[in-house]
Amino acid sequence: MDREPSFVYYPAGTEDNLVGEFHFGSASDEEVLTPGKGIKLFVTDPPYNLGFDYGEVSDNQPEEDYHQMMEDVVDACYEAADDDAHMFLIHYPQDFAKMWPRLTKKWKFHQWITWAYPANFGHSTKKWTNASRTILWRVKGDPEFYGDRVVQPYKNPWDRRIKKLIHEEGKIGTPLYNWWQVNLCKNVSKDKKEYSNQIPEELLERIVLSTTNLGDLVADPFSGTFSTSRTAMRLGRRAWGCDLNPDVIKWRPTLTDYDSEPKIDQPKYDREYPFYKFEEAGLTIEQIHKISAHLLETLSPEEIAKAPGIGIAKAKKMKEALQGKADKDGTVQTGIDSF
Numbered sequence: 001m002d003r004e005p006s007f008v009y010y011p012a013g014t015e016d017n018l019v020g021e022f023h024f025g026s027a028s029d030e031e032v033l034t035p036g037k038g039i040k041l042f043v044t045d046p047p048y049n050l051g052f053d054y055g056e057v058s059d060n061q062p063e064e065d066y067h068q069m070m071e072d073v074v075d076a077c078y079e080a081a082d083d084d085a086h087m088f089l090i091h092y093p094q095d096f097a098k099m100w101p102r103l104t105k106k107w108k109f110h111q112w113i114t115w116a117y118p119a120n121f122g123h124s125t126k127k128w129t130n131a132s133r134t135i136l137w138r139v140k141g142d143p144e145f146y147g148d149r150v151v152q153p154y155k156n157p158w159d160r161r162i163k164k165l166i167h168e169e170g171k172i173g174t175p176l177y178n179w180w181q182v183n184l185c186k187n188v189s190k191d192k193k194e195y196s197n198q199i200p201e202e203l204l205e206r207i208v209l210s211t212t213n214l215g216d217l218v219a220d221p222f223s224g225t226f227s228t229s230r231t232a233m234r235l236g237r238r239a240w241g242c243d244l245n246p247d248v249i250k251w252r253p254t255l256t257d258y259d260s261e262p263k264i265d266q267p268k269y270d271r272e273y274p275f276y277k278f279e280e281a282g283l284t285i286e287q288i289h290k291i292s293a294h295l296l297e298t299l300s301p302e303e304i305a306k307a308p309g310i311g312i313a314k315a316k317k318m319k320e321a322l323q324g325k326a327d328k329d330g331t332v333q334t335g336i337d338s339f
């Protein structure tokens with residue numbers, strides 16, 4: 001296979017300040033990922049060896065070959081990492097169990113994170129629906145962690161002590177737990193590419209903000225759609241990526257993806273918690289549901305459409321559904337979930 005050219009981006013006039021470096025090839029190849037690169041953070045989801053379509057790259061290897069490939073790549077990442085660095089690897093727990101000695105040979109175990117997501121596929125009569133993956137966080141040396149940069153809303157903002165934190169100390173939330181609910185990339189989202197297992201930006205953003213600073217080098221050895229690199233560059237970090245599938249070259253980020261002065265609130269609410277305002281107001285989920293139902297019934301479609309992300313067409317459909325009117329195709333929409 002001919003090697004496609006690699007691309008390296010520097011902002012104009014700053015030849016010593018690389019902001020993006022993207023290769024065709026495997027990270028286990030020293031010509032692709034050279035040791036001593038000073039990479040601060042690796043975030044990646046490898047091929048799962050479950051038969052996904054990655055063009056000419058097989059996702060159906062004999063188990064031993066697959067495990068060896070994983071070991072070679074994580075070892076190469078270790079050699080390319082800074083003396084103090086993080087590596088987050090996304091996979092299924094049962095596969096981590098099989099590969100444990102290989103994955104923790106050089107990198108030191110730090111934490112398991114469970115990534116859970118609502119799923120409406122693969123229901124089985126033999127077991128519960130698989131709707132989570134594990135993020136295995138390992139470290140080299142003793143890297144910094146900034147757990148107060150991305151927070152979730154306080155669960156009890158009406159509590160006297162929490163009110164004090166909010167009003168006197170300017171705190172807006174509490175650190176995240178080691179279980180995260182982040183939706184999978186929706187097919188309709190504008191960022192979604194036609195590729196299996198694209199990792200949602202929300203999840204990548206949490207990790208990048210909590211473990212790196214502006215200008216740090218963030219790498220993904222199994223880049224796919226280059227979601228990690230694009231998120232890192234948007235947040236003012238420098239990015240390194242590679243992939244063995246030539247089809248993904250079209251998704252490599254460009255200089256326009258890099259923002260040297262990103263606007264990042266410190267601390268910021270995680271994007272997965274859009275309803276923090278309800279929680280700040282001290283409402284329970286049941287109360288939120290009751291208020292929503294009341295508003296849906298009493299507001300006009302025009303007023304409902306003012307809520308972010310709704311739009312007049314959806315608002316009208318919701319009202320019609322509430323009144324039991326049939327859709328064009330004859331079905332009756334029964335609730336907000338059906339949109």
Ligand SMILES: C[S@@+](CC[C@H](N)C(=O)[O-])C[C@H]1O[C@@H](n2cnc3c(N)ncnc32)[C@H](O)[C@@H]1O
Pocket residue numbers: 025026027028044045046047048054057069195196197198199200221222223224225226227228242243244245248
């Ligand atoms: C699960 S996908 C990554 C998806 C990516 N995280 C995203 O958000 O788009 C795994 C990728 O690893 C690539 N791959 C498989 N074996 C590889 C290897 N040895 N070196 C580099 N890339 C490899 C596949 O071509 C595929 O694009």
